[in-house]
Amino acid sequence: MSPPHPLSWLEPHAARRRAVGLRRELSPRAAADGVLDLAGNDYLGLSRDPRVVDGAVAAARTWGVGATGSRLVTGTTELHVALERELAAFCGFADGLVFSSGYAANLGVLTALSGPGALVVSDAANHASLVDACRLSRARVAVVPHNDPAAVDAVLATRREERALVVVESVDSVDGDTAPLRTLHGVCRARGALLVVDEAHGLGVRGPGGRGLLAEVGLAGADDVVATVTLSKALGSQGGAVLGPAAVTAHLVDTARSFIFDTGLAPPAVGAALAALHVLEAEPERPAAVLRNAAVLAAAAGVPAPPSAVVPVVLGEPEVAVAVARRCRERGVRVGCFRPPSVPEGTSRLRLTARSDLTEADLARVREVLAEILAPVGLR
CATH class of the missing domain: 3.40.640.10 (Type I PLP-dependent aspartate aminotransferase-like (Major domain))
Structure with missing residues (x-):
């Protein structure tokens, strides 16, 4: 009997991750895709300044x-x-x-x-x-x-x-x-x-x-x-x-x-x-704008205002978080999706990040999208 291929264990591991919603995929973004980014860490909006x-x-x-x-x-x-x-x-x-x-x-x-x-x-x-x-x-x-x-x-x-x-x-x-x-x-x-x-x-x-x-x-x-x-x-x-x-x-x-x-x-x-x-x-006023916008995002998601740019929205199981993040993306808002091992079991979440350069139109768009998508999971 010939020995197994040295990488034969990879697919069973991948299948187990897929079964519990933990399979990760790269999602290339276009230079200008029209999607509002609340997933990155460009807190001061300076990466394209x-x-x-x-x-x-x-x-x-x-x-x-x-x-x-x-x-x-x-x-x-x-x-x-x-x-x-x-x-x-x-x-x-x-x-x-x-x-x-x-x-x-x-x-x-x-x-x-x-x-x-x-x-x-x-x-x-x-x-x-x-x-x-x-x-x-x-x-x-x-x-x-x-x-x-x-x-x-x-x-x-x-x-x-x-x-x-x-x-x-x-x-x-x-x-x-x-x-x-x-x-x-x-x-x-x-x-x-x-x-x-x-x-x-x-x-x-x-x-x-x-x-x-x-x-x-x-x-x-x-x-x-x-x-x-x-x-x-x-x-x-x-x-x-x-x-x-x-x-x-x-x-x-x-x-x-x-x-x-x-x-x-x-x-x-x-x-x-x-x-x-x-x-x-x-422009030392930029950090205060980040915190103001974080409070607006938190209110839109129905969670407490954070003391930082990071707004966590805990949803529970990874499949739920993945589905909600996908629906947000389909509605033109990109959000982070954190699952185990990045977070403890049972605390999979969206991670919204505030930026100082979010406009009133951007924030209104987020309110609309989150109100529509979070209501079915009991957060709005």
Whole structure:
């Protein structure tokens, strides 16, 4: 008897996912399809802003379309350094280091600052990039209930390790709620732990002028706080960065594998992110518009207004969420659809994301579509 084909297990796995509504498919979108986008993370509407596009084009013409090598070889341009300096200053930190993605930034900072003989305390709702970083860290990892400083304190009280990190998202990427950063920082400081905060969904939405939730609560630049940010959401570009004390970024240059062994962020993405940062500095009213529009979207969906751009509409089973998202798309509104393992079993949902550039006509369209489609599932 010949052995089975080494990939023969794939189709049975795919069939099981299809049966429970968990099969995922790529859905290419046209450049201009007339669909109102409430699924992406372009919170400030800057990905197509002419000033941001011009920043990308100018960088491409000056530096080329690729970084040509890792940051430690040829992949660091003067433009990278300018973005690091200006982004850190904007968010209130001493220094910054740009990575090729927010995912790579999270992998880099956690693995480089922990390791064997360290303790990492991770919020149960943390993004997959943070979960993967914990797995790769080779540290002792303790997962605690979402937004529970008492649970964090209880774990830190049992600490035997020399170093400890507590890692949390400032704004939850799925539920859109905010972390109790002041309380968490108090626990960390009392226990001698470093607080690492992923500001992916905070930058451009929360804090004075969109500087993030850490700036809002007065913790930006603290010597025992490190932040990560993404350039692919509010700044409409691509890439990520770690912000913190200069000693931290210097250590990452020496030890973060996702920095050392990765090609540097492409210059057009750097130029676009820098241009978007300049737009945000010049137009600090944009973050407030995001929150106003998020409240309108929430009211249209019949759910509480969030403290962020993320509006979750929990529907229960994945088949229901997929069907509702498809109907919204057919009616000209694109919404996110989150299913396990992205969310816990029984909490599949739509994820609506607000943008600062939504018009009154856009919002009226959303009200009409959601009223029609959510009524049959008992939410309107």
